[in-house]
Structure formats: C-alpha cells, structure tokens
Amino acid sequence: xxxxxxxxxxxxxxxxxxxxxxxxxxxxxxxxxxxxxxxxxxxxxxxxxxxxxxxxxxxxxxxxxxxxxxxxxxxxxxxxxxxxxxxxxxxxxxxxxxxxxxxxxxxxxxxxxxxxxxxxxxx
Amino acid sequence: xxxxxxxxxxxxxxxxxxxxxxxxxxxxxxxxxxxxxxxxxxxxxxxxxxxxxxxxxxxxxxxxxxxxxxxxxxxxxxxxxxxxxxxxxxxxxxxxxxxxxxxxxxxxxxxxxxxxxxxxxxxxxxxxxxxxxxxxxxxxxxxxxxxxxxxxxxxxxxxxxxxxxxxxxxxxxxxxxx
Numbered sequence: 001x002x003x004x005x006x007x008x009x010x011x012x013x014x015x016x017x018x019x020x021x022x023x024x025x026x027x028x029x030x031x032x033x034x035x036x037x038x039x040x041x042x043x044x045x046x047x048x049x050x051x052x053x054x055x056x057x058x059x060x061x062x063x064x065x066x067x068x069x070x071x072x073x074x075x076x077x078x079x080x081x082x083x084x085x086x087x088x089x090x091x092x093x094x095x096x097x098x099x100x101x102x103x104x105x106x107x108x109x110x111x112x113x114x115x116x117x118x119x120x121x122x123x
Numbered sequence: 124x125x126x127x128x129x130x131x132x133x134x135x136x137x138x139x140x141x142x143x144x145x146x147x148x149x150x151x152x153x154x155x156x157x158x159x160x161x162x163x164x165x166x167x168x169x170x171x172x173x174x175x176x177x178x179x180x181x182x183x184x185x186x187x188x189x190x191x192x193x194x195x196x197x198x199x200x201x202x203x204x205x206x207x208x209x210x211x212x213x214x215x216x217x218x219x220x221x222x223x224x225x226x227x228x229x230x231x232x233x234x235x236x237x238x239x240x241x242x243x244x245x246x247x248x249x250x251x252x253x254x255x256x257x258x259x260x261x262x263x264x265x266x267x268x269x270x271x272x273x274x275x276x277x278x279x280x281x282x283x284x285x286x287x288x289x290x291x292x293x294x295x296x297x298x299x300x301x
Contacts (some may be wrong), residue, residue: 002292007273010288014278032246034136036192039129047242055283063281066246068140 027061028107029082030054032094034066037073042095046077049096053103062107075118081106090118126234127159127223130196134161134219135243137192139250141165141217146243149255150236151262155226157233162218168211176209196221203227237293240265244289248281256296263296265289 032038032047050064070078075092079099082088089112091102098116105113114120124130131148138146143165151158168176175181177197182190197207200221211217223230240254244267254265267280274285 002288002295004269004273007270007285007288010282010284011274011278014282014284034132036133036190036195039133039136040124040195044129044132044238044242047246048238051242051245051283051286055286058283064246066136066139066242068136 026084027063028084029080030062030064030107031067031080031082032064033068033070033076033078033080035069035073037069038076038078041076043077045096046079046094046099049099050079050103053100054107057103057108059103059107072118075121078118091116092118092121124195124199124231127199127231128234128236128239130192130199130221130231131159131161131236132239132243133192134196135163135239138163138165138217139247141167143216143250145251145253147253147255148236148240148243149257150233151255152225152258154259155224157223157225158220159223160218160220162216164216167213167215167217169213173209173211177207193219199223199231202229237290237297240293241286241290245281245286248279254293265293265296 030050032043032050034043034047047064047066054062054064070080072078072092077094079091079094079102080088081091089106091098091113094116102113102116105111124133135146135148138161141163143163145164147160147162149158149160176190176193179191179194193209196219200207200223203224204227205221205223208220209217236256240252244252251267251271253267256262270280270285270289274280278285
C-alpha cells in the first residue's frame with residue numbers, strides 16, 4: 001500500500017537532494033498549451049512525455065507546466081520553452097516522441113531542434 | 124474529444140485561468156449513471172456569462188472568436204440523454220456538473236482520469252486539488268492539502284518522486300476497488 005509514511009520518506013529524501021529551487025527565476029520553463037484546441041489535438045500525452053522524461057533524466061532547473069490557448073490553434077499541440085538567456089522557442093505539431101527528442105537535444109544539450117519549430121514548419 | 128477525462132482537463136484549465144486555488148474533480152458512478160463535476164473557487168462568472176458559455180460563439184479569449192470546450196462537454200453529455208449544468212457566482216467560483224447515461228450507445232469513454240488528475244497536480248503545484256471517485260457507494264478521495272501537510276512547505280507536489288507516489292496511489296485505489 002502507498003502510505004503517507006512512504007510519502008514522508010520521499011520528502012526526507014527530496015530534502016537531502018534539494019538542488020535548484022523550483023521557484024528560482026533562472027529555471028527553464030516548458031509550457032504546454034492545454035486549452036480545448038491543444039487537448040483535442042493530443043496535448044495531454046505530450047505533457048506526460050515532458051514530465052516523465054524530465055523526471056527520468058533528473059533534470060534540475062526545468063519546470064514543466066501547462067497554460068491555456070497560446071493563439072495558434074492550427075499548430076497544436078504547441079509547446080513553448082522559455083529560457084533566461086535565449087528567450088522563447090515555440091515547437092508545433094508536437095507528439096510524445098518529439099517531446100523526448102526535445103528534452104535530450106534542447107534541454108540537455110542546449111541545441112534547438114530546428115525541424116520542429118514554428119519557424120521551420122509554420123512557413 | 125475522445126475521452127471524458129480530456130473534457131475534465133479542459134474544464135479544469137478554465138478553473139486555472141480563473142485563478143482558482145482549489146479545484147475539486149469528482150467521478151461518481153451509480154449503476155449506469157455517471158456524474159462528473161468540476162468545482163473551483165476561481166473568479167466565477169456573471170449570470171450573463173453563465174448563459175453564454177454553452178454558446179460556441181462565446182469566448183473570453185482574445186485570440187479567436189470561438190470557445191468549444193464547454194459546448195463539446197455539454198454535447199458529450201446530452202448525446203447520452205444526460206443533463207449538463209453550470210452554476211457560478213462572480214468572485215466565489217464555478218461548478219460544472221455533467222450527468223451521463225453510460226450505457227447509451229453514444230457514450231464517450233471516460234478514459235484515463237488518473238492521468239488528467241496527475242498532470243493537473245504536478246504541473247500546477249501551487250493549486251490544491253481534491254479528486255473524488257466513487258462507484259456504487261465505494262470510493263476514495265485524494266486531497267493535495269493532506270499531501271502538502273506531509274511534504275511541508277519545501278518539497279513541491281511537482282517533485283518526480285512525489286508524482287510517482289501519487290500515480291501509484293491512484294492505481295492502487297482502482298485495483299482495491301475492483
């Protein structure tokens with residue numbers, strides 16, 4: 001059984017490993033559009049893929065979140081990555097597979113996945 | 124929308140946009156009757172807004188002129204012969220209630236409600252969620268305020284280990300009930 005005792009143990013472990021605070025302004029934010037347009041186009045599995053891959057790779061200083069309509073519904077699912085030094089990158093027509101690649105190439109190696117950006121596809 | 128759990132996610136996003144700090148989602152079954160509710164303490168709506176939200180050509184967003192979230196949820200519900208209602212008070216919050224006849228041929232599958240709940244909790248660590256699931260009198264409640272008490276102020280609900288615990292907890296509740 002999953003018990004609250006177990007949750008307490010997780011808390012203590014998390015305190016020991018506390019790296020960059022999640023509310024730190026320098027954190028990179030991955031934001032998935034979860035309005036009607038995004039969800040209908042398949043945004044939920046994309047959000048799940050980001051959450052799981054970021055957790056699996058133990059990335060610190062990356063916050064995965066959701067937002068409403070970004071305003072380009074024809075390109076949903078849409079994901080924005082906000083970085084302190086590079087600003088905003090917009091990825092469109094997202095899939096869970098693309099999300100995994102973006103975690104590795106963009107978030108871990110710092111290299112924008114050009115073929116998935118709005119600048120490349122949205123022409 | 125292929126799953127009602129996606130409609131629930133969509134309606135909850137409205138609650139988030141309405142700056143809710145507490146969102147309650149419930150899925151209650153009694154025989155073939157299913158009632159899904161989404162309740163928040165967000166900014167609420169005026170009487171006129173409540174009357175307008177089921178109209179697809181009404182939306183508060185400025186990026187385009189249609190709002191399909193509520194109309195789609197209402198349609199999914201009414202096509203089974205169910206009822207749909209919204210009550211809201213400006214400054215107090217909103218309650219969306221959808222009752223489905225689950226044995227109707229046009230019933231949309233509920234889908235993965237656990238995934239919806241888990242994502243809402245982990246991607247909105249500043250908002251509290253209460254998830255209540257019940258079937259024929261048996262069920263469970265997950266309340267993030269209780270989890271927060273255990274975690275203290277410094278370990279967020281978005282912590283991956285905490286998310287795993289919640290995933291496992293939800294899965295266990297399901298298995299125990301069946």
